[in-house]
Amino acid sequence: MHKLNDRAMLLANHVRNIVMELQNIQKGDKSKLDIDPFVTSALTQQDFSEIFPRFSLSRQQAINVLTPNSTSRMNSTSSCLLLLLVACISFATASVWSDCGSKLAKIDAVKISGCDDSAKECVLKRNTNVSIHVEFTTNTAVSKLNTVVHGVMMGMPVPFPLAHPNACEDTGLACPLKGNEKYSYTAIMPVLKSYPKVNVDVKWELQNPKTEDLICLLIPAKIQ
Structure with a gap:
């Protein structure tokens, strides 16, 4: 809610x-x-x-x-x-996040640690970890999923490295996923101390082997 x-x-x-x-x-x-x-x-x-x-x-x-x-x-x-x-x-009823092109599922709810849903942007503190929890309903079956994260600045996407990009391990998901089912996904994003203090849009995607987006989230953020 x-x-x-x-x-x-x-x-x-x-x-x-x-x-x-x-x-x-x-x-x-x-x-x-x-x-x-x-x-x-x-x-x-x-x-x-x-x-x-x-x-x-x-x-x-x-x-x-x-x-x-x-x-x-x-x-x-x-x-x-x-x-x-x-x-x-x-x-x-506006949320801090927006759907940036989910194709294979419908996003039902999103919770980002330390970020109020009514905020204009999420503050990401360097040298900390941020958890992202997403509840969604699939439109079709999916065999495998990879997590792909970018920081978008001035329209240019910059990759955010993840230690465990497999979205089917240690996230609450067990692939393959069935169609027309509700699922919960939780992941941890490290905000490295080396990151510059900038405003950035975090683009968070779960993609199938064809690089189609199961879900796509865009989260306006400020790295501090």
Whole structure:
């Protein structure tokens, strides 16, 4: 279960309430639309930039949408609010990782040690080990699997060496894997002291002998 962003969920709930009030007004109830001060004071510009990125709304523009000054704007405002609600829910359920092209399985859950699922990036401390736990459901049978890890910087993938690349040993997986089955995979990634302190996207893949991706994870990270 992904951890929800409390501030985004609070805004989403508030938008739901506004939509309900707008619907009542459209039905003939002319009661005053009550806008919670939370909208105009609690959220920062950064919050609005994160929650409403697909609409390119500034804090003030979003406030203007949420505080209509006449009933003639209710229809258009109601439509905007419904779109904003979708954005809020999408933002609230966002994860630190993303699927970068899983073909032979569906990723169900991911847990990275020391990294909150609601974080923007994972902090990888040098000279430590990071564990990655993935739960997935296969689409087809797989005979063998190899773990392939890259650090992607400025679009260039750099290999992360692994002492044990065989994904079917000491990971919780026993190959061959059956199709349409749920599996759990756990691996350890060493963050070497020699690694530079940089921002990097960690690309974690489990590949079959044809180098097709069973799963592919992209994890934004900062090496410290």
